[in-house]
Amino acid sequence: xxxxxxxxxxxxxxxxxxxxxxxxxxxxxxxxxxxxxxxxxxxxxxxxxxxxxxxxxxxxxxxxxxxxxxxxxxxxxxxxxxxxxxxxxxxxxxxxxxxxxxxxxxxxxxxxxxxxxxxxxxxxxxxxxxxxxxxxxxxxxxxxxxxxxxxxxxxxxxxxxxxxxxxxxxxxxxxxxxxxxxxxxxxxxxxxxxxxxxxxxxxxxxxxxxxxxxxxxxxxxxxxxxxxxxxxxxxxxxxxxxxxxxxxxxxxxxxxxxxxxxxxxxxxxxxxxx
Amino acid sequence: xxxxxxxxxxxxxxxxxxxxxxxxxxxxxxxxxxxxxxxxxxxxxxxxxxxxxxxxxxxxxxxxxxxxxxxxxxxxxxxxxxxxxxxxxxxxxxxxxxxxxxxxxxxxxxxxxxxxxxxxxxxxxxxxxxxxxxxxxxxxxxxxxxxxxxxxxxxxxxxxxxxxxxxxxxxxxxxxxxxxxxxxxxxxxxxxxxxxxxxxxxxxxxxxxxxxxxxxxxxxxxxxxxxxxxxxxxxxxxxxxxxxxxxxxxxxxxxxxxxxxxxxxxxxxxxxxxxxxxxxxxxxxxxxxxxxxxxxxxxxxxxxxxxxxxxxxxxxxxxxxxxxxxxxxxxxxxxxxxxxxxx
Numbered sequence: 012x013x014x015x016x017x018x019x020x021x022x023x024x025x026x027x028x029x030x031x032x033x034x035x036x037x038x039x040x041x042x043x044x045x046x047x048x049x050x051x052x053x054x055x056x057x058x059x060x061x062x063x064x065x066x067x068x069x070x071x072x073x074x075x076x077x078x079x080x081x082x083x084x085x086x087x088x089x090x091x092x093x094x095x096x097x098x099x100x101x102x103x104x105x106x107x108x109x110x111x112x113x114x115x116x117x118x119x120x121x122x123x124x125x126x127x128x129x130x131x132x133x134x135x136x137x138x139x140x141x142x143x144x145x146x147x148x149x150x151x152x153x154x155x156x157x158x159x160x161x162x163x164x165x166x167x168x169x170x171x172x173x174x175x176x177x178x179x180x181x182x183x184x185x186x187x188x189x190x191x192x193x194x195x196x197x198x199x200x201x202x203x204x205x206x207x208x209x210x211x212x213x214x215x216x217x218x219x220x221x222x223x224x225x226x227x228x229x230x231x232x233x234x235x236x237x238x239x240x241x242x243x244x245x246x247x248x249x250x251x252x253x254x255x256x257x258x259x260x261x262x263x264x265x266x267x268x269x270x271x272x273x274x275x276x277x278x279x280x281x282x283x284x285x
Numbered sequence: 286x287x288x289x290x291x292x293x294x295x296x297x298x299x300x301x302x303x304x305x306x307x308x309x310x311x312x313x314x315x316x317x318x319x320x321x322x323x324x325x326x327x328x329x330x331x332x333x334x335x336x337x338x339x340x341x342x343x344x345x346x347x348x349x350x351x352x353x354x355x356x357x358x359x360x361x362x363x364x365x366x367x368x369x370x371x372x373x374x375x376x377x378x379x380x381x382x383x384x385x386x387x388x389x390x391x392x393x394x395x396x397x398x399x400x401x402x403x404x405x406x407x408x409x410x411x412x413x414x415x416x417x418x419x420x421x422x423x424x425x426x427x428x429x430x431x432x433x434x435x436x437x438x439x440x441x442x443x444x445x446x447x448x449x450x451x452x453x454x455x456x457x458x459x460x461x462x463x464x465x466x467x468x469x470x471x472x473x474x475x476x477x478x479x480x481x482x483x484x485x486x487x488x489x490x491x492x493x494x495x496x497x498x499x500x501x502x503x504x505x506x507x508x509x510x511x512x513x514x515x516x517x518x519x520x521x522x523x524x525x526x527x528x529x530x531x532x533x534x535x536x537x538x539x540x541x542x543x544x545x546x547x548x549x550x551x552x553x554x555x556x557x558x559x560x561x562x563x564x565x566x567x568x569x570x571x572x573x574x575x576x577x578x579x580x581x582x583x584x585x586x587x588x589x590x591x592x593x594x595x596x597x598x599x600x601x602x603x604x605x606x607x608x609x610x611x612x613x614x615x616x617x618x619x620x621x622x623x624x625x626x627x628x
């Protein structure tokens with residue numbers, strides 16, 4: 012008897028074949044096409060396209076705004092996930108369903124709505140702008156919509172882990188003499204850290220690629236509020252496909268490195284499991 | 286039970302969706318002629334009316350039922366879609382360069398500009414100002430745009446036809462009054478740096494100005510200006526500068542597609558229909574300037590006198606204009622420097 016046939020579920024080869032095929036069609040082939048297109052340029056041309064002062068300003072904005080938004084989402088997401096799992100309250104189901112709304116709503120709509128809310132005459136803006144909080148057409152606005160589009164990730168990754176976690180473990184810690192901070196630090200955190208990091212990564216990656224909502228709430232001024240995906244679109248409008256692909260590949264490579272780094276961090280935080 | 290049913294429902298839904306998606310690529314229409322008009326963003330209302338008229342007329346005259354589908358989007362991205370394989374029978378884009386980019390890709394035959402009357406221009410337009418009620422900043426002409434405290438709304442010239450025409454109108458205004466290139470650059474730089482939000486396309490800029498109430502003056506297509514003012518219920522008004530640019534949105538039949546689909550005769554008829562008095566009246570009604578003199582005269586009250594200069598005052602060819610002003614690192618990009626904006 013061969014090894015594979017002793018697996019609990021049959022169809023390992025079929026499953027793996029399907030996975031590879033599916034991944035190729037959905038991810039690898041388009042990715043390769045993008046890289047192939049960028050390969051139209053020589054290395055010198057490629058560098059001249061991706062490393063201009065304006066592009067650098069756009070990368071900086073894209074990555075910092077995405078990072079800040081992802082961090083905010085971790086804090087908000089943990090609170091929401093905690094409340095949804097640990098407390099019973101009226102309308103909990105509805106709140107739970109609301110968490111997914113950012114996934115379903117076209118992000119351009121979110122951008123438009125946020126912009127009109129926070130603008131000087133908007134519902135919120137009329138109170139906030141006099142206080143010095145300008146949500147529309149500023150970098151703050153970009154972060155606001157990125158928080159919106161990435162919000163469900165942390166909640167949805169942390170929630171199932173929290174549900175698995177018994178409140179009794181914490182009680183046990185308390186009985187054994189741990190104070191609240193120690194319980195949090197030594198009991199809750201180690202379990203929640205891996206899913207939180209996953210959620211963070213997803214929210215962060217999502218924010219880097221986000222276009223639809225940002226263009227509506229950002230003033231899109233070069234060096235000031237122009238995100239990297241806008242650079243790609245403006246190259247496409249000139250029919251400069253090679254150049255557009257070059258920026259895309261660069262952005263992708265950079266994001267990939269970041270994701271790999273976060274993945275290592277996640278492994279490390281998971282080290283107790285093995 | 287309920288659970289099984291819902292699993293079944295989901296399965297049916299997925300299968301149906303898959304069939305629907307696949308069939309879109311396979312199923313042929315049943316004997317009815319269909320044309321696809323790939324058009325630029327602000328012309329939705331115009332084409333809706335024109336198409337209804339043409340469909341009736343074509344069927345009356347030839348006995349063949351026809352239906353015209355429209356697609357709208359930024360002029361440049363629409364051209365990009367056709368280059369990438371969107372099966373457009375005709376294109377009606379905002380800029381000569383966009384149509385010609387399709388020609389360069391070998392999808393439209395050379396000499397397309399001379400295929401229809403009046404250099405393939407059934408109508409023209411221009412760029413005018415929209416200001417707040419009572420014109421509080423007293424913006425009457427192009428030089429008022431650089432007055433202290435005036436903020437200007439216009440979309441990004443790199444991504445929008447409206448933006449390009451606005452930019453060329455400003456530049457051309459300076460050149461046509463005898464300014465040097467250096468003076469024109471200084472003027473345009475001053476105005477562009479006062480644009481607080483660079484929207485990607487025409488409708489976005491309209492919303493920024495009309496709904497979000499940002500900016501003192503909106504530089505936009507003449508027809509879009511009328512639409513915007515009409516919908517503002519008296520909050521906005523149009524100001525005609527003394528001169529502006531003659532905007533020329535060309536039309537063209539997409540030769541390679543109509544040959545392949547056998548729709549050449551219908552597409553030609555559709556384009557030629559635009560020059561009939563009937564269609565020209567509709568065009569005028571939507572505040573595009575008809576190229577038929579008689580119709581233009583009849584609608585003179587809709588189009589205030591304004592001196593229109595051709596893009597020829599700015600550059601000898603569109604390719605040159607594109608390269609000089611809007612290409613990567615060209616004049617428009619040079620206006621934005623790290624120092625210039627961060628103040």
